[in-house]
Amino acid sequence: MKITILYYSETGNTEKMAMFVKEGILSQAPEAEVELMNLKDEDSMNVEFLNASEAVVFGTPCYVANLCWQMKKFFDTRWDCKLADKLAACFATANCMWGGADIAIQTVLQHAMTRGMFSYASGAGNGRPFIHLGPIALRDELEEKADLFRIFGRRVAEKTEKYFVKH
Known part of the structure; x- marks a missing residue:
């Protein structure tokens, strides 16, 4: 199973959180291949790994x-990155609680769905902690x-394995 963590990080904050997501993926699925791409x-x-x-x-x-303009540019221009039929999930970093991070996550997921991806947000169905959008x-x-x-x-690793990995 391959999972790409694609993010933009100028200050290192988003990158740090990407590392924590990777740790979580590997704790659930130690055999998974995970690549971080800034x-x-x-x-x-x-691109070859992302496409796979x-x-x-x-x-x-x-x-x-x-969302940051770099991520918007990715969705608008990187047609060499085949996103259709993959699971999409998103996280965000922000300077303040009311900075619009939930809007940023929704927008990323909207762009991902436009590119043919299946949106996953963890939601309340998994119990606490609730992670409604990301x-x-x-x-x-x-x-x-x-x-x-x-x-x-x-949770992303669980869903990826459940729905996308043939057993």
């Missing part, structure tokens, strides 16, 4: 109550939110 670093983009992935977890910092970490709470992001990663 849109800031073109060299980290492994069953799931893509997107991570965006929240700017002006929305986890959010504020810049002053990154370490405090680590377990939430690991749980999210585990």
Whole structure:
């Protein structure tokens, strides 16, 4: 099973949370192959791996109550990245609680569905902690939110394995 974590991180906050998601994925599915790809670093983009992935977890910092423009540009221009029929999930980082991170996550998932992906948000069906759309970490709470992001990663791995891996 292959899972791509595709994110943009300027300050390192979103990247740190991507690492926690990866830890969660690997705790649930140790045999999984997981690659981190930061849109800031073109060299980290492994299109072949992304195209072979069953799931893509997107991570965006929240700017002006929305996703970062780099992620929007990815959805608009990277047609070499085959996203259709994969599981999509998303997390966000923000500077403040009312910064619009939930809008950023919804927008990413909307773009993912437009590209033919299946949206997964964990939701309330998995019990506590509830992760309705995707986890959010504020810049002053990154370490405090680590377990939430690991749980999210585990849940993404569970669903990817359940729905996309042939047994």
